[in-house]
Amino acid sequence: MTATDPEAVAPVPLSLLRGPGATTALHHELRRTHGPVAPVVLDDGVPAWLVLGYRELHQVTADAELFSRDPALWNRPGTVPDGWPLPPHTGRGAPPVLHTTGPQHTARAAVIAHALAAEDPFRLREQAERFADELVDGFCARGRAEVIGQYAVPLPVRVLAWxxxxxxxxxxxxxxxxxxxxxxxxxxxxxxxxxxxxxxELVVERGRAPQDDVATRMLADPAGLPEEEIARDLTLMLLAGHRPTSDWIGNSLRLMLTDHRFAASLSGGRRSVVEAMNEVLWEDPPAQNVAGRWASRDTVLGERHIRAGDLVVLGLAAANSDPEVRIDRTALTGGNNAFFSFGHGEHRCPFPAREIAEVVTRAGIEVVLDRLPDLDLAVAPEELARRPSPWLRGVASLPVRFTPAAALGARR
Ligand code: HEM
Structure with a gap:
């Protein structure tokens, strides 16, 4: 079936994908009814195409010229639905790297990647453990905690701020x-x-007093980017890096506390942490849908006619579960990294950013399990709710109980 307008074929509300349970059945249903590219409407009635197929998503993300990151191409400018985590830059001033294209994007992305890659991974791990210990100290004597609000949310903010x-x-x-x-x-x-x-304020301060940090390295980069662009991209790093990392921690802990294959308590062990983190990236990725790309000219994608300026939403979670690539979905994902959970192509999550997220997530899970080895859910698994968002997918709250433990006070 083909169509020229996402509205012409009874589009599916994207809000369906913010349900509490697994969305995989819904993805299969959408694929069965609409094929690999489905017409959807966002909140406020904005039409878009949702890419569900692994092959089609690869096609979109690999061609940054045809499927551009530039929102100026949008054929429906105006209202951006509330709750879009990184709304397109339509205002005045420099856009963030996310909405730049071509050589300008290449230069900006390289400055970010170099500044992040220069961080010593051992120093990063040490800091992440230190912040994690401080947060566990705050609740370990009580025997109960809500580990999303008290731990998974503040931990990545502290690490990113540092x-x-x-x-x-x-x-x-x-x-x-x-x-x-x-x-x-x-x-x-x-x-x-x-x-x-x-x-x-940080950019001004680091211009005056350089330190060993990302802001200083971006200012010192030979590319000589204007301070305004550096400031935009530092803000983007906070916005793009914080919640997905929190959700990676939260979704992995939820899996370990509810699925016996990854049993968190007591015997969980290090291997199980890494396996749970990888399983989450395949099955329950923090960035489940990403908006977006805009077609730079009329084209065909998965038998759909896409018009110039149409908005295309990347269905990362749906593509991960495409039966064309996931033939046996009961098998554990092991060390397979061919998921789309960090995007793909020129605008993918920068590799050093992924590595930072991985260090923080792993340190966060290992520290809480080391410190509170009998950590267990304090509610029935069915009571765990998701935040109601079709974009970022995370557990709203994760109440746990454990044998009260003494605060470390002095750090490792
Ligand atoms: C679990 C954690 C993370 C996940 C799941 C994630 C996911 C993603 C995804 C899916 C994209 C690509 C969107 C697209 O193709 O349009 C992206 C882009 C980006 N991410 Fe991440 N991210 C994570 C952590 C981080 C961290 C910690 C940072 C920074 C320190 C970061 C910085 C960025 C930046 C700067 C971009 C824009 C790249 C560009 O447009 O060139 N991310 N991220």
Missing amino acids: LLGFPPGLAPELQSALEAVAGGGEGAVEGRRRLSAAVV
Whole structure:
């Protein structure tokens, strides 16, 4: 079946994909009814194409010229639905790297990748463990905790704040601003303003007093990017890096606490942590759908006629479960990394950023399991709810209980 307009063939509300349970059955149903590219509507009635097929997603992400990151191409400019985690840059001033194209994108992405890659992985792991220990110290004597709000959310903020170069005391303010952005609505505008203000201050400060951090390295890069672009990209790193890393921690802990194959308590062990993290990237990826790409000319994708300027949503989770590539979905994913969970192509998550997310997630899970070895769910697994978002997929809260333990006080 083909169509020229996502609205012409009874589009599917994308909000269906924010349900509490597994979305795989829904992906299969959409694929059965619509094929690998489905017409969808976002909240506020914005039409788009959702790419469900592994092959088609590869086609879209590999051709950054035909499926561009430039929102100026959109044939329906105007309302951007609330809750879009990284809304397209349509305002004045420099766009973030995410919405640049061609050589400008290549240069900006390289500056980010170099600044992140220069971080010593051992120093990063040590810092992540230190922050994780501090957070566990805050609740370990109580025997109960809610590990999303008390642990998985603050941990990546603290690490990212340290990594980028913010003063140590600023993490709570950054967390509150990031949460305001994630909450959408009026609060999101204010949250963005607070984030930008903190980042601009950091850029000015590091211009004056260089340190061993990402902001300093970006300012010192021979590419000589303007400070405004550096500030935009530092803000983007906070926004793009925080919640997905929190959700990787949360979704992996949820899996380990609910699935006997990854049993978290007591005998879980290191191998099980890495396997659970990989399984999550395949089956329950933090960035389940990503908006978006805009077709730069009329084209055909998965037998659909896509018009110039149509919005294309990357169905990362759906492509991961495409039966064309996942023939036996009961098998564990092992060391297979051919998932789309970090995107693909020019605009994929920069490799050093993925590695940083991996170090933080692994350290976060290992520290909490080391410190609280009999950690167990404090509610029935069916009571665990997801945050209601079709974009980022994470557990809303994860109440746990454990034998109360003494705070470490002195760090490792
Ligand atoms: C589990 C953690 C993470 C996940 C699942 C994730 C996922 C993604 C995905 C799917 C994209 C690509 C979107 C697209 O193709 O349009 C992306 C882009 C990006 N991510 Fe990540 N990310 C994570 C962590 C991070 C971290 C920690 C940072 C920074 C320190 C970061 C920085 C970026 C940047 C700068 C981009 C834009 C790249 C570009 O447009 O050239 N991400 N991420």
